[in-house]
Amino acid sequence: MTKTMSYYPGCSSQASAVHLDTSLRAAMGKLGVELKDIEDWNCCGASVGHIEGGHMGMFALNGRNLAAAQAQGGENLVTPCAACYLNTHYHNEKIREDARIKADVNECLAEIGKSYDGGLHVRHACEVIVNDIGVDKVKEAVTKPLTGLKVAGWVGCQTVRPFAKTERGGMYDTYDDPQFLDDFITACGATAVEFKGKTKCCGGSVSVMSPDKTLHLMKDILDEAKAAGAEVITTPCPLCQTNLEMYQPEINKKFGTDFNIPVVFYSQLMAVAFGLDAQKDAGLHQHLIPAEQVVTRAK
Amino acid sequence: MNAMSPTPSKKYDLDFARWVYDNVDGGDRMALCMQCGTCSGSCPIGTQMDHGPRKLFMMIRAGMKEAVLTSNTIWNCVSCYNCVVRCPRQVPVTYILHDLATVAVREGYAQATESDNARFGKAFWWSAAKYGRTDERLVTAKYYFSFGFGEGYKKGMANLPIALGMIKTKRMHLGMPHKCKNTGELSKLLKKAAEMEAKKHG
Numbered sequence: 001m002t003k004t005m006s007y008y009p010g011c012s013s014q015a016s017a018v019h020l021d022t023s024l025r026a027a028m029g030k031l032g033v034e035l036k037d038i039e040d041w042n043c044c045g046a047s048v049g050h051i052e053g054g055h056m057g058m059f060a061l062n063g064r065n066l067a068a069a070q071a072q073g074g075e076n077l078v079t080p081c082a083a084c085y086l087n088t089h090y091h092n093e094k095i096r097e098d099a100r101i102k103a104d105v106n107e108c109l110a111e112i113g114k115s116y117d118g119g120l121h122v123r124h125a126c127e128v129i130v131n132d133i134g135v136d137k138v139k140e141a142v143t144k145p146l147t148g149l150k151v152a153g154w155v156g157c158q159t160v161r162p163f164a165k166t167e168r169g170g171m172y173d174t175y176d177d178p179q180f181l182d183d184f185i186t187a188c189g190a191t192a193v194e195f196k197g198k199t200k201c202c203g204g205s206v207s208v209m210s211p212d213k214t215l216h217l218m219k220d221i222l223d224e225a226k227a228a229g230a231e232v233i234t235t236p237c238p239l240c241q242t243n244l245e246m247y248q249p250e251i252n253k254k255f256g257t258d259f260n261i262p263v264v265f266y267s268q269l270m271a272v273a274f275g276l277d278a279q280k281d282a283g284l285h286q287h288l289i290p291a292e293q294v295v296t297r298a299k
Numbered sequence: 300m301n302a303m304s305p306t307p308s309k310k311y312d313l314d315f316a317r318w319v320y321d322n323v324d325g326g327d328r329m330a331l332c333m334q335c336g337t338c339s340g341s342c343p344i345g346t347q348m349d350h351g352p353r354k355l356f357m358m359i360r361a362g363m364k365e366a367v368l369t370s371n372t373i374w375n376c377v378s379c380y381n382c383v384v385r386c387p388r389q390v391p392v393t394y395i396l397h398d399l400a401t402v403a404v405r406e407g408y409a410q411a412t413e414s415d416n417a418r419f420g421k422a423f424w425w426s427a428a429k430y431g432r433t434d435e436r437l438v439t440a441k442y443y444f445s446f447g448f449g450e451g452y453k454k455g456m457a458n459l460p461i462a463l464g465m466i467k468t469k470r471m472h473l474g475m476p477h478k479c480k481n482t483g484e485l486s487k488l489l490k491k492a493a494e495m496e497a498k499k500h501g
Contacts, residue, residue, distance in 0.1 A: 061489075
């Protein structure tokens with residue numbers, strides 16, 4: 001039976017992480033979840049919006065999305081982006097818990113004839129796979145296991161912090177040693193290597209604006225992946241994927257290293273393992289560092 | 300919300316701690332900080348901070364308003380939330396640093412308004428408000444050129460190989476920005492939000 005959930009793809013779904021969006025929609029389809037886009041969604045404000053927008057600006061952006069999601073029915077709003085999840089979940093909880101904030105947000109939304117009562121549950125796509133679908137269902141959907149592919153599961157930050165171990169965050173994993181990504185890798189038939197960098201930070205938006213401050217953080221993650229014998233790194237986070245992939249030449253230049261490790265999304269591994277098209281459904285042709293290992297190992 | 304804002308002219312402002320407790324998101328819990336240093340110890344970029352969160356919190360208590368709001372600690376935060384989940388007193392450190400950053404820009408400290416993050420934040424908000432979406436190309440370009448034409452050109456050229464790679468892999472499109480259908484509605488909403496925000500700060 002197919003379940004429909006309101007879906008917030010986030011701005012990166014139309015740009016640097018278009019391959020996350022494509023592959024997640026394809027993989028979720030195989031897992032029986034239809035993702036229905038929030039009508040005319042807008043940016044969540046990410047990790048820098050507050051500087052110009054302030055509290056109310058951030059509440060307005062997130063409130064408009066939440067109101068639109070609620071208007072189209074259902075109880076859940078699901079998003080695959082770490083920053084979208086963090087902001088939407090955070091602001092939703094504030095609106096739900098604090099009557100004064102709820103009143104302020106609705107005063108703002110009334111300006112455009114909308115309202116929101118705090119009733120939705122904001123979920124990360126990974127949490128939905130763990131709690132609603134189940135990793136065993138992922139395993140059942142695999143027709144072309146990625147046998148022998150050594151993958152480092154890099155969870156990063158905001159996918160689990162600060163909500164994974166909270167009740168409303170679905171209690172789906174721990175902050176320092178999460179297991180879900182290794183479980184996804186294993187379910188796809190690949191091998192999850194012992195990777196010490198799994199929750200290390202790539203520098204996030206600071207890496208976009210001032211990479212000189214954070215290249216060493218990314219080098220550290222690549223060092224750990226290499227030491228673990230990984231052929232491919234996989235991550236749920238759009239910014240992690242872009243940062244760690246696009247800065248490898250810069251890191252090599254600065255530190256005299258020779259990294260050339262593909263960084264792919266878990267949903268791309270799933271799409272390929274589910275027997276879907278490597279390009280059209282998994283978007284594996286959209287990498288700066290080609291990840292053909294993923295395709296050639298799928299049998 | 301208390302409309303009183305800390306006075307920028309004073310080096311020591313003994314009302315500053317109280318103001319932070321009352322007005323900064325998560326500030327009320329900051330009163331419970333026991334100076335254990337778990338936050339600074341957990342920070343992936345702590346070595347590049349002038350103070351780190353633990354010391355910054357002590358400085359807030361000491362009324363060192365100007366030193367706090369001109370510190371690079373509030374700008375070097377990478378938003379990894381390690382400190383938030385590890386703090387034994389549940390002080391939401393990251394949220395506090397974000398909010399202090401907003402305060403520092405609002406109060407016009409040069410170290411704040413000229414920081415990379417404030418420039419980037421300004422470019423980012425421009426795109427979010429104008430189009431309802433982040434246009435990675437325009438935000439980056441606007442950010443680069445906020446340093447002046449020469450510096451912007453230099454930064455742009457340095458990142459040209461990445462941009463070309465992103466275009467080739469169809470992760471950066473050519474042509475008009477993606478945008479919300481109802482950008483008029485969004486402008487109206489954000490205008491109202493800005494009015495409400497301004498009212499809060501007197």
